[in-house]
Amino acid sequence: MAKQKAIEDLHGNWEQSYHDLPKLLNAMSGFLNGFVVEKQTRPLYNQQGEMVHHYVQFHRVFWTFKPCIDGFKYCKPIVQLDGTFLYGKYKGTLLEAVAQDGNNKIFPIAFAIVEGETADAWFLFLHYLKIHVCPQDDLCLISDRHESMKAAYARQGSGWTPDNSVHVFCIRHIAQNLMRHFKNTERKKLIINMAYGMTEPRFNYYYNTLTSEPEIEGVIEWLNTIPKEQWTLAWDGGRRWGHMTTNLAEAINSILKKTRNLSIFAIIMSTYKRCNASFIQRGKKVNAKLRANQIYTEIIKRAMTETFTVKLHDKWCDYGKFQKLHMPCSHVVAECKHVHHDYKSYIDQVYTLQYISNVYNELFGELPNESYWSNCKEPQIIPNPEKIINKKGRPKSSRIRTEMDMVEPGQPKRCSLYRNVGHSKKKCPYCQGSSSHQA
Structure with missing residues (x-):
């Protein structure tokens, strides 16, 4: 109040x-x-x-x-x-x-x-x-x-x-819904990896890893209620532009x-x-x-240690980044250099200077x-x-804590004042008046 x-x-x-x-x-x-x-x-x-x-x-x-x-x-x-x-x-x-x-x-x-x-x-x-x-x-x-x-x-x-x-749906919320039903952190990570896989083989790899686990039938049935086009990169047809x-x-x-x-x-x-x-x-x-x-x-300066199939005419690469993010990956740039093509012609116009400049061309006007x-x-x-x-009374928090508010296991504890690892706020050596600081 x-x-x-x-x-x-x-x-x-x-x-x-x-x-x-x-x-x-x-x-x-x-x-x-x-x-x-x-x-x-x-x-x-x-x-x-x-x-x-x-x-x-x-x-x-x-x-x-x-x-x-x-x-x-x-x-x-x-x-x-x-x-x-x-x-x-x-x-x-x-x-x-x-x-x-x-x-x-x-x-x-x-x-x-x-x-x-x-x-x-x-x-x-x-x-x-x-x-x-x-x-x-x-x-x-x-x-x-x-x-x-x-x-x-x-x-x-x-x-x-x-x-x-x-x-399409946010993968964090799908993972949250999964945890609410099954409460299994390892399966949650597999499903997130499935969603971020840019190619069908990558998706299938994590899918097969998931199905090899015991008592997985309920999770698979739950996932099958959501069309793959709505939560995975591999099946989205490039419509998400990499945004999961x-x-x-x-x-x-x-x-x-x-x-x-x-x-x-x-x-x-x-x-x-x-x-x-x-x-x-x-x-x-x-x-x-x-x-x-x-x-x-x-990107041209990077050493190519892997081999991927690139189809410049179809704007397609085995790696998947080319068709999902609408910009050349390192494999496409290397192929363009090999066949003497200009790699910039394969960058979507959204990324060009002219388009980015056009975004902010208009003025708001002045409100007197x-x-x-x-x-x-x-x-x-x-x-x-x-x-x-x-x-009346002291306000009470109405926030509903969900799995997205949980800290991943294995994360070190940090001081809430200075975000340093190894001590808490109460024992912070940088806080004026603390016992360690006075010592």
């Missing part, structure tokens, strides 16, 4: 932030060219059941920026989805859609604040994402294997179909961790400021330092001081009183 009051002093009243939301969104629509917002509210009724005029109750909001929409056209054709809790006074969930540019930089493309990770909330997010940000075909949607997400993707009207996209997890979206969650403590007004403003600053910074770096011919300048914003004539928005978090 003290934290909420301190945040309120810095960023304004929690309820007032909902009142000011229409004014903020109208200002962004007016001053930021191409800004997209989709807002959903509910009618407000009094205790007698009569509708209250000039007031509505907040339900959901989706927003994105024109530079994110335009830049996504030059990113890898993948979209990672994830949701994370809000920590403020009112319950809610922040949904994000994240892509990656050819320089392996995280590229956020859309946000939404909803009531939770329900099938209806994900359906709204996917629907608006397809309409406003991702109208192109042949996209790969990467998410966790949650029933609400699968239902939203399959629901008619979402815009995402097997004809224009493919929906939702780590990009998880990284955005980490970046916005402090932001998630703020009011809804401050959260939307923070996404604008952070995305704007990121575009300016990365645009300067791309124009100043990045060179497309540096991607594989050192609030005193220049025009008054909004829309009904005043109020928060849902049922969404208030922890009215």
Whole structure:
């Protein structure tokens, strides 16, 4: 409660932030060219059941920026989805859609604040994402294997179909589900190795190793319920571009961790400021330092100790990296040198300097001081009183610990202050006032 009051002093009243939301969104629509917002509210009724005029109750909001929409056209054709809790006074969930540019930089493309990770909330997010940000075909949607997400993707009207996209799963969540059912760390490692194997022989090697174990029938039956195209690199047809997890979206969650403590007004403003600053910074770096011919300048110098079959015409190599990551591996570069071909012609255009530069070409525009914003004539928005978090008492953690939170066995213990191995926080020799330091 003290934290909420301190945040309120810095960023304004929690309820007032909902009142000011229409004014903020109208200002962004007016001053930021191409800004997209989709807002959903509910009618407000009094205790007698009569509708209250000039007031509505907040339900959901989706927003994105024109530079994110335009830049996504030059990113890898993948979209990672994830949701994370809000920590403020009112319950809610922040949904994000994240892509990656050819320089392996995280590229956020859309946000939404909803009531939770329900099938209806994900359906709204996917629907608006397809309409406003991702109208192109042949996209790969990467998410966790949650029933609400699968239902939203399959629901008619979402815009995402097997004809224009493919929906694949994060291997970390599949491994988590496996541990929940069978609780076997060694089998979990084998399945992860199966998923990361870039070729069918590599996949089959780990599969045969797994099937040779005793009492494996239940694990195999469980795995067979998930199509191999949705969780393995060997069978994905190159649609995943090597991305096996939702780590990009998880990284955005980490970046916005402090932001998630703020009011809804401050959260939307923070996404604008952070995305704007990121575009300016990365645009300067791309124009100043990045060179497309540096991607594989050192690979030719490596000694070739293994023999793989390479088919340049089909863009295929036994090793698998060529067709999965859409860039030449060392074997392809060596073959190109042997037949006097330019290996750079086999690098996908997403990795070229021109494409990476195009990602950050657009400008966000400047949002002036609030005193220049025009008054909004829309009904005043109020928060849902049922969404208030922890009215009294010390907040209790609601995080559900899963297998992904467990530390791998054999990892050395580290000091939580300085991350050094060999001592704990209590006995840290670098901490002022500790007995060892005084000695």
